[in-house]
Amino acid sequence: MSGAAPVSGDLRWVALAGGALLAVVVGLATAHVDAAVAVAAVVALVVVVWRRPATVVDLAIVVTFVTVPASVSDGVRVGGLFVYFHEVAVLAAVIYAGLRLRQVRSLGRRLVRTPTSIAIGVFVVTLLFAVSRGLLTGYPIRDIQYDLRPTVALLGAVFVVAVVVALGEVARHIPALFVTLAVSAFLMLVSSATGFALAGREEAAQLYTISGRLVAGGSDAHRLLTATTPAALAVTLVVSAMLLVGMGRTKVLLALLLPAVLIDFFSFSRNVFLGLAIMLGFLVVAAALNGMLMRLLVRIASALAVLAVAMALAFVGASGMGGAQWVQSQVSGYSHRVFAGLDESIRTVDSSTQDRRLENRYLTDSVGDKETLGNGLGFRYKPPMGEADEFAANEGQLYAHNYYGWIRTKAGLLGLVAFIAVLATCLLPVIVRRWRDGVSIAVCAAIAGSAAIVVVSPMPNDHGGSVVFGSLLGYAIARYARRRNAVSTAAAADIGTGLPAGEHRAEALR
Numbered sequence: 001m002s003g004a005a006p007v008s009g010d011l012r013w014v015a016l017a018g019g020a021l022l023a024v025v026v027g028l029a030t031a032h033v034d035a036a037v038a039v040a041a042v043v044a045l046v047v048v049v050w051r052r053p054a055t056v057v058d059l060a061i062v063v064t065f066v067t068v069p070a071s072v073s074d075g076v077r078v079g080g081l082f083v084y085f086h087e088v089a090v091l092a093a094v095i096y097a098g099l100r101l102r103q104v105r106s107l108g109r110r111l112v113r114t115p116t117s118i119a120i121g122v123f124v125v126t127l128l129f130a131v132s133r134g135l136l137t138g139y140p141i142r143d144i145q146y147d148l149r150p151t152v153a154l155l156g157a158v159f160v161v162a163v164v165v166a167l168g169e170v171a172r173h174i175p176a177l178f179v180t181l182a183v184s185a186f187l188m189l190v191s192s193a194t195g196f197a198l199a200g201r202e203e204a205a206q207l208y209t210i211s212g213r214l215v216a217g218g219s220d221a222h223r224l225l226t227a228t229t230p231a232a233l234a235v236t237l238v239v240s241a242m243l244l245v246g247m248g249r250t251k252v253l254l255a256l257l258l259p260a261v262l263i264d265f266f267s268f269s270r271n272v273f274l275g276l277a278i279m280l281g282f283l284v285v286a287a288a289l290n291g292m293l294m295r296l297l298v299r300i301a302s303a304l305a306v307l308a309v310a311m312a313l314a315f316v317g318a319s320g321m322g323g324a325q326w327v328q329s330q331v332s333g334y335s336h337r338v339f340a341g342l343d344e345s346i347r348t349v350d351s352s353t354q355d356r357r358l359e360n361r362y363l364t365d366s367v368g369d370k371e372t373l374g375n376g377l378g379f380r381y382k383p384p385m386g387e388a389d390e391f392a393a394n395e396g397q398l399y400a401h402n403y404y405g406w407i408r409t410k411a412g413l414l415g416l417v418a419f420i421a422v423l424a425t426c427l428l429p430v431i432v433r434r435w436r437d438g439v440s441i442a443v444c445a446a447i448a449g450s451a452a453i454v455v456v457s458p459m460p461n462d463h464g465g466s467v468v469f470g471s472l473l474g475y476a477i478a479r480y481a482r483r484r485n486a487v488s489t490a491a492a493a494d495i496g497t498g499l500p501a502g503e504h505r506a507e508a509l510r
Contacts, residue, residue: 056089056096057164058176063089064467067184067226070197074227080142084463086227087149090156097163104167110481111162115425117477120158123418127151130377130411139378146398147377147410150466157470158477165478178255181235184228185259188266191224193326200226205268205333207341207350221333224266230465232263233272233453234472237279237446244283244299247438265330268337271457275449282448286430286441356401356456363405367412374412381409403458423451426476440479447472 064086068074075084101108111117127148134144164170191198205221239257242248264272280300287296315327340346347353359382366381367374375381380397387393400406408416430444450459450469459465 053096056092057173060089060093061176062180065228065231066180067187067228068199070199090153093160094156097160101163107166114477114480119422119425123422126411126415126418130374133376134378137376144378150461154460154466154470157467158474161471161474162477165475166481181259185262188224198226205337207337219333219336220329223268227464228263229267230468232260234468235260236264237275237449241442241445245438245441268333270338270341271453275453278452279445279449282445359400360402363409366409372412374410377410401456403454403460443475
């Protein structure tokens with residue numbers, strides 16, 4: 001009997017290898033080269049995951065956020081449903097996290113009992129009411145699932161990240177995040193310089209009026225918005241906050257920050273500055289409450305000086321390598337689209353701003369007499385716009401840039417209050433209880449910045465953005481659970497050792 005397990009394991013490997021070889025041979029013999037390559041890739045992934053199950057989380061990071069050429073598909077159609085690859089990867093990560101959680105049952109209880117977990121549970125209940133209302137009203141199932149799927153991905157990310165952080169396994173997955181950011185930044189740099197097509201959106205870094213007239217001058221620069229964009233923004237917020245509060249290994253943080261900033265740069269987005277401003281504001285408040293305001297202000301000033309010098313050197317270096325025209329186009333793009341776009345007089349005629357304001361009016365008017373429970377998921381709150389085959393004439397009727405307004409019209413005031421409660425349970429403990437935990441302060445500062453961004457860019461309602469937002473919430477949940485456990489352990493140590501009350505506690509929370 002002692003040899004049964006090894007023999008069984010060997011047979012599984014033989015069966016896997018034999019089946020893979022047969023599939024590849026058949027694929028090549030029938031000229032289905034793509035299928036053969038796909039099978040080989042899947043088998044390779046299965047082997048890696050089989051040997052190291054934690055690789056599932058790395059796979060979810062890469063598949064969800066890496067930038068790829070335009071020729072690479074982001075999913076496959078199964079019947080009448082288009083399944084995104086990242087959804088499958090996140091599901092696999094959820095299963096892995098669930099199995100890990102079974103090994104430490106007490107951890108699950110601690111995670112569930114945090115205020116943010118409870119608030120998320122209430123938020124989910126309001127969304128289930130919205131789903132029920134949509135079904136009873138007779139909205140198409142296609143529309144209901146379109147509204148619901150990003151939230152499901154968000155909840156999956158919350159669970160996975162909460163488990164990974166609570167188990168202290170974050171460092172294991174940093175290399176996957178770094179590779180994703182570095183590869184994506186390189187591809188975006190190549191695309192910006194050569195025009196190489198990437199999956200995602202590419203558009204001129206300019207502002208237009210509704211009639212199509214340039215607002216603040218032209219530019220040859222192009223905005224690149226890819227699957228990596230929301231992840232890069234979150235990394236920029238978290239890492240910048242950690243550097244400012246003096247947490248983490250500087251080399252590792254800078255290795256993540258540099259490609260993230262480059263990706264943010266190519267987005268030519270005003271949202272980056274909005275998120276950074278709110279993040280800094282949160283840090284200032286937290287530092288003031290903890291008596292560290294001057295130290296933080298000195299670090300902010302130093303960081304801005306270093307950033308200015310680094311950008312100047314980067315532009316000089318690019319110009320020296322024959323990229324003077326490219327550098328000039330990037331500068332003009334930022335001048336005309338980003339910095340000019342912050343001016344209210346420009347925003348009053350900017351088509352993107354006006355489209356969002358029109359969208360907000362539709363959101364407000366669509367609430368009607370369903371203020372409390374909302375119209376339900378699957379509700380098309382605005383009329384179709386543009387050509388019949390355009391996004392605005394189809395899914396655009398369901399989608400809104402203002403996530404707070406979207407929640408209000410779909411799930412009512414109950415859903416909106418529940419979502420705000422989720423944010424409050426993340427942010428208020430850091431402020432009210434004057435936490436000195438630098439990592440928690442940094443993550444919550446990033447959540448504050450993201451909470452401001454979702455007024456104009458619905459991260460929780462986008463495929464990649466939902467995973468990013470859920471990851472931030474999951475991190476906050478885990479930090480709270482670990483903090484409570486540290487306090488409980490310290491309190492028990494105080495009693496058991498006879499030390500003055502709080503002696504171990506102060507050390508645990510330092």
